[in-house]
Amino acid sequence: MPAGSTRTPVVQLENVSVYFTKKKLLGPQATVKAVDGASIQVGRGEIVGLVGESGSGKTTLGRAAIGLQKPTGGKVLFSKEEGQVDIGTLKGRSWRQMRSHLQIIFQDPFSSIDPNMRVFDVLRIPLLARGVKDRRKVEGMVSDVFGRVGLPTDVLSSFVFQLSGGQRQRVSIARVLLLDPEFIVADEAVSMLDVSLKGDILKIMKTIASDLHVGILFITHEMAVARVISDRIAVMYLGNVVEMGSADQVVGHPLHPYTQALLQASPTIDPSLREVLRTVNVKGEIPSSSAHPSGCKFHPRCPFAMDKCTDNVPELKEIEEGHLVSCWLY
């Protein structure tokens, strides 16, 4: 089991795969294995950081976790008080009711909100879809979440295009919170923001998880960001989770050579590095997701690759309590 969390799970992904088939005019069809049998669970009030390079499948996994992308294999289970439901089997009204609990915050606040709408409308319309029509009630709910995301209520009458990137991202968090979510996927939610604003948004996300008991899957390519915000970290490579554990375990005691390389590549504030070239213990670049290497998918780039790695796929094994890795070194 991809355990490691002691909390009650809100969303469980079991052996999820997402394959895309590219239709070509001539020649054979190509299958892109964006996610290839990944299991992750997120508990209530827990933040799980999902880290990997672009092309590792982290965004596709995030989309599958909230039902935006239908998995081609495996199950996505959402836990309600009444019990677990497989969100892939839901249809019609029951799906619509469910989906307001499963929300996503996108990377780019400049393209995820219509710039020509007034802020109040951006927030009011999703509520309308849920049947909240009373304007006074809407205003009450909005001012409540605005306090949480640190926006003054006087921006409500502004147009979205008048807002800065940091303010827009706060609006998109507010929009999500109004729908009473139980699970949020934050897909590179702070990557586009300036350092000075990043901290604030990360703080907001952290209090949302702890105060509202919302589970958050926090997708990022920055190890340092994952480190400060996450309770647990999962590292993805070419569609698979290759290492998972508490933030301290993964950052303090990384097991997989890929995790080690990502950590070596993380920038640090150090003017003394000026004269030295930094070494990262990994070869080449991430291969295309339509041509996965055999065996351990990381072996062509791995500095420790052995004969075994070329043909045999390593299983995700628990090395210490809650710390899992899929690598033949262990």
Added chain:
Amino acid sequence: MMLSVEDLRVYFSSPRGDVKALDGVDLQVSEGEVVGLAGESGCGKSTLSLAISRLIYPPGRIESGKILFQGNDILKMGPNEFRAGYRWKKIAMIFQGSMNGFTPVFTIGEQIEEVLEIHQYAGDFASRTKDLMKMVELDPVIAERYPHELSGGQKQRAFIAMALAVDPPFLIADEPTTALDVVTQVNIMNLLKRLRKEKGISILIITHDLALLSEIVDRAYILYAGRMAELGTAEQIFKEPKHPYTQGLIGSIPTLQSTKIEGIAGFMPDLANLPPGCKFAQRCPYAMQVCGKEEPLLKETKEGQRVACWLY
């Protein structure tokens, strides 16, 4: 002195009045020096790189100031003089997302050779292209490929090769690694470090990523709301920052060593409607009465370090 920007003001006209993207900015780059320019988005840092490349077009305008390149004011030159003698020949640029600057219908090699042709390179084009590819650690075979066949990191390297085609003494790198993966990012930074060491090229790096900057620059400038907040050597800026804004910026960089989350509260003021006094006062934890009234000027606090703040 390679480059000296003196009291530069660049304004953009808008219905709300002039947006003062740069309002009296000085910046120097010596020969062989790597200088960093950092600040939040909207602080004017890209405007400065565009001004040095003479790429400010209406509604933008250079209100006043000088940009001396090797002693000659490039703002006084005619467009043809600048294009023929300076742009790409002496001042090369890598812009944010410039890896998408290749046209998809020609091979990388053809595009590099076009640069050589336009700038009347004397030697053999094919062997020069091969040398350039080797210099940026790319297999020369890649010159025969089309841009879509390359990964993001390879394209960025190829673009750097193109920028260095006619051996410019000065390179502007505006967000050279944004949108690249961390591992690729380290490789590009290593490449820039090597170029500076082997070719003695001067580089102005513009980025919002201070951690990245700290690993390569000799000196750094911190820009806020179109004005310099602080400047100094890398050690001074990153180890003993004086301006509360610089301190806040450095404190808010997430690092692997800390689990604390910091940030600077509030937002940058509207550049078309700037408050009186220090532009950072509204967000500053140490703001005093004088800060809201009078604007602080850059003062030397240590040799090489200058800060615009009433605390000093």
